[in-house]
Amino acid sequence: MKVNAYKELIIAMVRTGILGFGGGPSVIPLIRHEAVSRYKWIEDDEFGEILAIANALPGPIATKMAAYLGYREKGALGAIVGVLAHILPTCLSMVVLLTVVNVLSYSAAVAGMIAAVMPVIAVMLGLMAYEFAAKAVKGLGKILGCILFIVTFLLLQTIALHPAFVIVIFLAYGTMHFKLKNKWKNKNSKSKGLSV
Template sequence: MANDGYLPLVLAMVRTGILTYGGGSAIIPLMRHEAVNRYAWVTDDEYGEIVAVANALPGPIATKLAAYLGYRLKGWPGAVVGVVANILPTCVAMLLLFGVLSAIRESRVAQGMIAAVNPVIAVMMGVMAYEFGEKAWKGLGRWFAIAFGALAFVLLMVLDVSPALVVLLYIVYGAFHLRLVHRVQRAKRRDRGAST
């Protein structure tokens, strides 16, 4: 793990806590930038697994990601520092700016600024979804990726299954799939060793 001390953790969590707008899903790509690109605490694949598990657990995704990354870097004290650094600046800002927000709530300028941020969040989520889809395409193969994407769409949009249950289902399948892949690879190695 790069970057000793708590300062990088605090800076990453403060940045994601302050700059995130649009709910829990908006923090996922920002936290990914900090953890994968800026500090290289985890790989892209590891981050995808962390997000999947965090989505399956109850509670806000931001605090779960902050707690996990803090714990991974510095143990339990790091988890506490990560969560506090992620939520404290926003809590203070909310208290300080509550009166201002009440005064400008009806302002067309403020409403326009808020509306301008929504497409940016949509693009960030779209880019991240594309990158995860591309990895699924390469890792599982074209037909499996299409089938699993279609199945997720049907479960979430048509049957209205809870996202947590869908993520849990895919985690269970992923564990089975990895075990099957390892078994096939071992068998291929044994066959190659026997044929030589």
């Protein structure tokens, strides 16, 4: 464990809190960059698992991720530091900017800045979704990966099932996937052995 773990945690969470424009989904790629690429606290696979579990739990995803990363690095105090470092800059900014929000809300410059940031967030989310999809296809295979993508789309868009239920369903499936796969392989190898 590095001596500067608290410093790194504070810098990473302040950076994600300030640059995470637009709420939870826009912060996820930033947190992933800090935790996986920059500081290498966790591997990409573990980040995907944490993200899935955080999505299944109630509350803001960014604070859950900050709490987990802080806890993983420095225990309970690290979790508190991570959450505070993530939310305090934004809270303080809101208090300061509240006095001028009426003026800024009618400004064409502010509306232009918001419009310019939206495509950046969309690209970041798209890139992260592509990377997770590539890992899913690698682990599940192209056919099963596509089938599960279609099932997920139908559950979310056609049936309009709450995303938390979809995540729980796929977490349950994920726990059984490799057991079923090994059982299928063993069954096939036994049947081939008998036919020879």
